[in-house]
Amino acid sequence: MPDLPLRWRTATVAGTQWAATFTLLDDDGTHMNISGKTFEFVIRPTAADATVPPLVKVTATATAQGYLTVDTVAATVQVVLTPAATTLLGTGCRPFALWMDPGQPDQTCLVEGPFYSRLVIVA
Template sequence: MTGLPAAANFVTGAGGTWTQTFQMDGVDITGLDWEFVIRPQAVDTAQPPLVKVTPTETAQGRIIVDTVAGTVQVILTPAATGPLGKGARPYALWSNPGLPTAIPWCAGIFNTTLVPAP
């Protein structure tokens, strides 16, 4: 699994729902624990991060894993993106976070923009 983490940057409106599906071609993702985090800085390890979602649904969202299709879908709710306001922050999608087998699959900048009210 060389070349990890894959690099990708994302943009969404603060206070909106954000969904992204990550395709894990040729990799068995069965039994992996998943976590998507957004932090103020890449070196920040403070708990909790600004945003943290796992397969367990919370007010911030959840992760849906489809082992047959080999996909990991991250869903962030307005409760996750709203407090971010305007700004660019590092994010990462991890499997088995906090364990010796932890792998960062994708990382980059998560940019939130302000969207005018209708």
Template sequence: MPDLPLQWNTTTAAGAEWAAGFTLLDDDGTPMAINGKAFEFVIRPTVVDATPSPLVKVTTTPTVQGYITVDTVTATAQVVLTPTATALLGKGSRPFALWMDPGQPQQTCLVEGRFNSRPAASV
């Protein structure tokens, strides 16, 4: 992907499911080789926060907060956050990042930006 990390902002209602898909391409526009890569999506209170437990953290292993689905043929990653995860955010704007090979020497921030959440009207 040229010019990494991609800058992107998103918004959701707190307590709603949220999903976004990302196509990972090399500089020449071909699908990135992502076989065997690890992925992690995090939302933190601030960009300088480095605590082991961010507000939201999902990987390819499903948890109560969500999961990442990776298709190595099409080089896509879909991030899904559960209502439980977005409810933790309440109202506000926080930094997020989608990482490839987090914590490894070759770790790469693929996408970063602001994750905006707002309260939803009750039913």
């Protein structure tokens, strides 16, 4: 993928499910070979925060916060956050990152940017 990490911004309503699918391409525009790769999507309170665990973290193993679905043929990673995960965000803006091979020597941040969330007040 050229010019990594890709900068992208997104938004959600706190307490709702959120999902996005990322297609991973090589410099020549062909599908990236992601066989054997692991992925992680995290949201942190601030860019400088390195607390473990982060505020929100999802991997291919489903948890109460969500899960990732990796399609090696289509070279896609779908991120799904549950309402429980987005509730933690409240109203504000926090940094997120999609990592490939997190914690490994060749870890790569594929996508990063601001994750905006807001509360909806029902009258």
